[in-house]
Amino acid sequence: MTGTIAQALDYLTAQSFASLLKLYWFVIIFEIPKYFFSFLLVLLVRRPDVPVAESGPGKGRVSVLVAGHSEEDAIERCVLGMREQSRVPDEIIVVSDGSTDRMPAKLGELLRRGLIDQAHSTELRAGKSAGTNMAARWAKGDIVVNIDCDCSFDRHAVRNVIAPLADPEVVAVSGNILVRNEQASLITTFQAIEYLITISLGKQAADRLGQVSCVSGAFGAFRKSAFEAVGGLDAGGGEDLDLTLALRRTGGKIRFIEDAICYTDVPETLTALVKQRFRWERDAVHLRYRKHGELLNPFSRSFRLSEAIHELEFLGFNVLAAAVLPFYILWLFTQYGTFAFIVLLSAQAGLLLLDCATFLIAAYATPKVNAMRLIPYLPGYSIFNSVYMRSVRLAAYLQEWVFKASYRDTYVPDKVHQVRG
Amino acid sequence: MIKATGERRVLLVEDSSITQDIVHLVLTQRGHSVDIFGDGASALTALREHDYDVALVDYHLPDMTGADVVSRYVDSGAGGKAPYFVAITGDVKALLKDTGKSGRFDRLMPKPLDIDAVCDLVESEEVDRDSTQAATPSRRVEPARERVLDGPLAELDLAFLSWPTSQDPSRLVAGDHDAILVSGAESLPTLWSLSGAHLLPVIDMTGTLGNASDLDASNMRFGDVERIHDLVHAFYDRRMQVHADLVRSGDLSDKLLGRIFVSGGQLQPQYDGDSKCLIRFNAPVDPELAMKHLDMLAADRLVEIDFFDRMHVCGNCASSRFNVREECTACHSSQLTEESYIHHFRCAFQGPESDFRVGDDLICPKCRRELAHFGRDYDRPGLMVLCGACGAATSEPAVGFLCTDCGHKVDGDAIQTRDVHSATLSDEGLRYLKAGASHLGLSDRTLRFSDLPLDLIVTLNKAARAYNEGGTPFILSYFAYDNERDATVEFGARQVAQARKVFFESLGQNVPEAASLQRGTAYDYILVPGVTPDEARTLLESASRVAAAALRIDLRSHFEVLGPEDIAS
Structure with a gap:
């Protein structure tokens, strides 16, 4: 075996640049540029100025909106976390969205203790979008900060996330999401690495380009006037991406602030992770190419080149890459037989090097993260991400494309599926 | 031990020698002078000759009734200060029936005489007031009996x-x-x-x-x-x-x-x-x-x-009369109205019905679509409460308490509560009720004459006379048994009574022969003439140790020693 590998390496090193291109075209087209984006942008492009965060009450009132379904246990910790902020929100509005536990009673208690300012409870579940919209309906602030019940926040998270809104052109700011339960299982450790690379580093890169695509539903700040102008959140899954795309269509600037940190629990089992990703990817395809497809249409009034590039980038590096991979592998095996294994292995080895480099930059670019512990897991992550997760993604795209599966998602109530746009 | 009220001159008209002894002993020890007569005629003579502050008159005298004594004194129009007349009787009803005469008395004191009450009365200011004011008998207190009863x-x-x-x-x-x-x-x-x-x-x-x-x-x-x-x-x-x-x-x-x-x-x-x-x-x-x-x-x-x-x-005025109502969490107003939420499925707008209401139609304020079909376009996921005073909305109104007596407002979770109980007497309470303060161990040092056995009072009176006249000391000691009640529960009343009897008898064998022993209910008493309190303590200490050693039941006896001075106070 060692001999075979040595032989293969000899063969590879003997290849000309042109024949290497021919061999590794998939990696060169779909992988390298993606890394370069992150590398170069973060290292070389200066971060756009963020107005200095004020330690006192920032300009404008801040309303925090929390909509949760049966979050009796999580809500108090979440609210206390908000009360601990260096910039204490001016108002906290909590909506119990058709909870079946004792969350409404809990809200009454929090209200009496003065920890929250408004509590609303409905008996029928309406989904996170409708819940958040209802909270926004009563918000008196100039800025609304949308958070998830099960997240926890750094002391300066709110102060930092609202800082960019001092720029009148900015309409929304995404906070940084890190994994809280990274030690729970191998799967969560891989996700911790993934979040660092794709969210913390990836969105920083996008921020440099003015291409932030999604203000996370777990932690984001919005100018209330802009939020209201697009009608708040729309029905259905992926509402955070949906809202961001809608805001982009109006021409507002979207920012990502890496030191506005929020921690969340990610799925601990493979099954749960796959289920979550199926939902995300299906929603992404649905929203980008069905609902907001106009952004790609040069004849539409909403068409703008920067938006089109943004959409094409996603199409190329996510959708197309996932779709082409099986054909590339098939092609390799028909062309080179068992030698294809060596090609894939060497490609994987190369990707690992790139992943390591990216990871280090991500760790460097993310404040307050203990990345050392994650380093031993990088090889595993590299394979898991490029092979397994890409397959999951492909399956999800196919499912959405062919079966419109997002319409049968259990994440939103059935009544909403039937009618949403 | 003269009290601030000063020395009183007391006339006692009483044919019972025991009552004479007690009253004389106690009142003279407290610094008052006491004249004693056993019949009405000599008492009348004394009344005319001397000014008394208080006259204690027994109702049943050998020659006349107490009421006769008073009415003859008053009717004779004797000059000078009239005493404060107290009727002593075991038959209050008979006195009250004696219409016209009983009214001459200032106070009634039932028999058996409560010697402490007598002391209190003699030394009270009530006596002063009366002796100065009561110039004419007609101003005397009428008996409290309701005369105008009919039916x-x-x-x-x-x-x-x-x-x-x-x-x-x-x-x-x-x-x-x-x-x-x-x-x-x-x-x-x-x-x-x-x-x-x-x-x-x-x-x-x-x-x-x-x-x-x-x-x-x-x-x-x-x-x-x-x-x-x-x-x-x-x-x-x-x-x-x-x-x-x-x-x-x-x-x-x-x-x-x-x-x-x-x-x-x-x-x-x-x-x-x-x-x-x-x-x-x-x-x-x-x-x-x-x-x-x-x-x-x-x-x-x-x-x-x-x-x-x-x-x-109410923490302010202790009233329990409240107006309890739901109120706005923001401004505490109770001007609340209920409204239902509407959830528009298609665009995820959710708000109060009034946001949607345009005439008879429901129009979504976000997407301007008409909501035509309940259950398909929209539903009503819950109710909210709107405050008419400040416009705030909530689904969780607070409960507020408004005190109707003082107007104080309290939040539902801060309101104080008080539990009201009905009460029945416990066994402990019943024992206290029948045994008085001694039951609670409160009166260890305050022996009352009214509690003493009669024979003891007579002996005590003799000893007190000997002390007054010849300076012969004496002590009165009383024994209490702390464990008596618990022991009764354990061994039965008869056994405990027997043990107490044996203890006290054996105690009697270890004290001087001149000592006089009297068994009482709450306490047992020993009167020893010719010893000082300190000598008596040593003596009784050893005697009670010997006596207790012979017992199977530990009664936990202890004693107090009172000298002549203690008794007078």
Whole structure:
């Protein structure tokens, strides 16, 4: 075996640049540029100025909106976390969205203790979008900060996330999401690495380009006037991406602030992770190419080149890459037989090097993260991400494309599926 | 031991030598001078010749009644200061029947004579006031008996106290009566300020007292007279069992305890919208005070309490009368209206119905689509409460308490509460009621003459005379048995009584022969002439050790020694 590998390496090193291109075209087209984006942008492009965060009450009132379904246990910790902020929100509005536990009673208690300012409870579940919209309906602030019940926040998270809104052109700011339960299982450790690379580093890169695509539903700040102008959140899954795309269509600037940190629990089992990703990817395809497809249409009034590039980038590096991979592998095996294994292995080895480099930059670019512990897991992550997760993604795209599966998602109530746009 | 009131001249007209001895001993020891006469004629002579501050006159004298003595003295128009006349009698009713004559007395004192009460009276300012004011007999206090009774109550041979009374309440002793007739509800709360009133049945002549009275006689029917008779006698029988300590006590706790016992039932609260506490008890007592004292009694385990209800209490004015209502969490206004939420499925807008309402139609304020079909386009996921005062909305209105007495506002979760209980007498309470303060171990150092056996008083009187005349010292010691009650539970009353008898007899064999031993109920007594208190302590210490060693049951006896000076004080 060692001999075979040595032989293969000899063969590879003997290849000309042109024949290497021919061999590794998939990696060169779909992988390298993606890394370069992150590398170069973060290292070389200066971060756009963020107005200095004020330690006192920032300009404008801040309303925090929390909509949760049966979050009796999580809500108090979440609210206390908000009360601990260096910039204490001016108002906290909590909506119990058709909870079946004792969350409404809990809200009454929090209200009496003065920890929250408004509590609303409905008996029928309406989904996170409708819940958040209802909270926004009563918000008196100039800025609304949308958070998830099960997240926890750094002391300066709110102060930092609202800082960019001092720029009148900015309409929304995404906070940084890190994994809280990274030690729970191998799967969560891989996700911790993934979040660092794709969210913390990836969105920083996008921020440099003015291409932030999604203000996370777990932690984001919005100018209330802009939020209201697009009608708040729309029905259905992926509402955070949906809202961001809608805001982009109006021409507002979207920012990502890496030191506005929020921690969340990610799925601990493979099954749960796959289920979550199926939902995300299906929603992404649905929203980008069905609902907001106009952004790609040069004849539409909403068409703008920067938006089109943004959409094409996603199409190329996510959708197309996932779709082409099986054909590339098939092609390799028909062309080179068992030698294809060596090609894939060497490609994987190369990707690992790139992943390591990216990871280090991500760790460097993310404040307050203990990345050392994650380093031993990088090889595993590299394979898991490029092979397994890409397959999951492909399956999800196919499912959405062919079966419109997002319409049968259990994440939103059935009544909403039937009618949403 | 002369009190600040000064020395009094006391005349005692009494044919019983024991009463003579006691009164003389105690009053002279306290610095008063006492003249004693055994018949009415010599007493009248003395009255005319001397100025007395107080005259204690027995009703039944060999030659005339006490009332005759007083009326002859008054009718003779004797000059000078009239004494304060106190009738001593075992038959209060007979005295009261002696219409016209009994009225000449300032006070009645029932027999057996309570020597402490006599001391208190002799030294009280009441005596001063009377001796200066009472120049004419006609201003003397009329007997408290209700004379104007007519109808069926008059048939009963009972002494009724009419309340409210035109007489000075401080001069009345409710203990001289059989029952209280209440003819004005507003005066009820002050009834118990009358000494002994808590032990008498309250008969309602107004028909408005409800359960605060023991019987409603406002509308007498056939058979009611008999009921009153039975009630009065039931109270009387139980009242006779109450220890003198509790009869006399001015403490509300003691009064409540006595009341529970004589009424033969329990102290039962009842809802009453007129009361600030929203309850009243079945006794003429301020419910708030009663609750406080019941808690104390319960803590002392003298009563057993039973939960009745939990009341909210205003922290400002202690009232329980509240307006309880839902209020706005933001501005505490109760001007709330309910409205339902509408959820538009298609665009995820969710807000109050008024946001959607355009005439008869429901139009989504976000996407301007018409909501046509309930369940398909929209539903109503819940109700919210809108505040008309400040416009705030919530699905969780607060509960607010508004005190209707003082206007104080309290949040539902900050409101204080108070538990109201009914109370019955515990076994412990019953023992206290019958044994008095000695039961609680409170009176270890304050022996009362009224508690002493008669024979002992006679002996004590002799010893006191010897001390006064010849300076011969003596001691009176009394033995208490701390473990008696617990031992009774363990070994039975007969065994314990036997043990106590053996102990005291063996004690008698180890003290000088001149000692006189008397067994009492609460205590056993030894009087030893010719020794000082210190000598006696050493003597009794060793004697009681020897006596206790012979017993199987440990009674945990201990003793107190009183010298002549202690006894006089």
